[in-house]
Amino acid sequence: MKKAIIQERSSCAGTARPPVGVEVSGLSKNFGTQRVLKDISLTVKPGEIFTIMGPSGSGKSVLLRQIAGLDQPTKGTARINGLDPADPDTRDRFAIALVFQAGALFNSISVYDNLALYLLEHRLCPKKEMRDRVMRALKILSLENAVKKFPSELSGGMKKRVAIARALVMEPQLLLYDEPTSELDPVMSATITEIIATLKTEFNVTSIVVSHDRDLALTISDRVALLMKGELRALCSPAELRKVEDPAVKDFLNPTIDLKKPRYQQLESS
Numbered sequence: 001m002k003k004a005i006i007q008e009r010s011s012c013a014g015t016a017r018p019p020v021g022v023e024v025s026g027l028s029k030n031f032g033t034q035r036v037l038k039d040i041s042l043t044v045k046p047g048e049i050f051t052i053m054g055p056s057g058s059g060k061s062v063l064l065r066q067i068a069g070l071d072q073p074t075k076g077t078a079r080i081n082g083l084d085p086a087d088p089d090t091r092d093r094f095a096i097a098l099v100f101q102a103g104a105l106f107n108s109i110s111v112y113d114n115l116a117l118y119l120l121e122h123r124l125c126p127k128k129e130m131r132d133r134v135m136r137a138l139k140i141l142s143l144e145n146a147v148k149k150f151p152s153e154l155s156g157g158m159k160k161r162v163a164i165a166r167a168l169v170m171e172p173q174l175l176l177y178d179e180p181t182s183e184l185d186p187v188m189s190a191t192i193t194e195i196i197a198t199l200k201t202e203f204n205v206t207s208i209v210v211s212h213d214r215d216l217a218l219t220i221s222d223r224v225a226l227l228m229k230g231e232l233r234a235l236c237s238p239a240e241l242r243k244v245e246d247p248a249v250k251d252f253l254n255p256t257i258d259l260k261k262p263r264y265q266q267l268e269s270s
Ligand SMILES: Nc1ncnc2c1ncn2[C@@H]1O[C@H](COP(=O)(O)OP(=O)(O)OP(=O)(O)O)[C@@H](O)[C@H]1O
Pocket: 031, 036, 054, 055, 056, 057, 058, 059, 060, 061, 062, 063, 270
């Protein structure tokens, strides 16, 4: 996989564009009376792999949507190189790609068309170049043989890789991943983790990864933010995170199963 990416590097126009930085400042998000994100501030440096971890329902995907400009904060701001991500001018200026939690592929069109759609819609390049860009992204993700397939004909791991390939076609400066390794076997999870790390180094892209995956977070991240109940509980390097003494953080990273005090009896209704 790595070899294929390196071989493609020289022909990828995306390498010329500098990665972007992200700044989240005093950001809160409410849905009705539910306070989902509470006063989050963090900075993601250009070229960094920044992982947002946290229990299910802690607000990770909601935070990613604010950073992507798909939703507006109730209070505070998210900025990409100082600009509002919800502003169409910002989207024109920077290539921002989001790999959605469920892949979000269009089921009625082929893998090729799923990848080509963005380029077609934005009339970004002539047909020949479009084909080259699509095939290059498929090759990087070892998906050349799936080009004519439909999403319903793909395994879960292939769908995740197609979703990443579709993001790559945009030649992004900022790649946002929502749970890229969920529902995958350990080997495929490791493969996707390696792909994320390799895309960072080969294409110099800034990556924000939302994930429960402890292995991914602790191996490839430059820094990790841990969200709990909408609050930032830790923000540090993976090595520092392993040493955090906060019991809630330790329990999240190394949960124990205690049948005498089962967790399901302690769940709060959301
Ligand atoms: N559009 C919405 N309208 C109302 N509530 C929402 C909306 N989106 C998310 N929520 C609520 O916000 C909370 C956090 O959701 P979010 O999807 O960010 O969780 P998460 O940390 O990504 O969880 P998971 O790991 O299970 O994906 C949940 O209680 C959810 O019900």
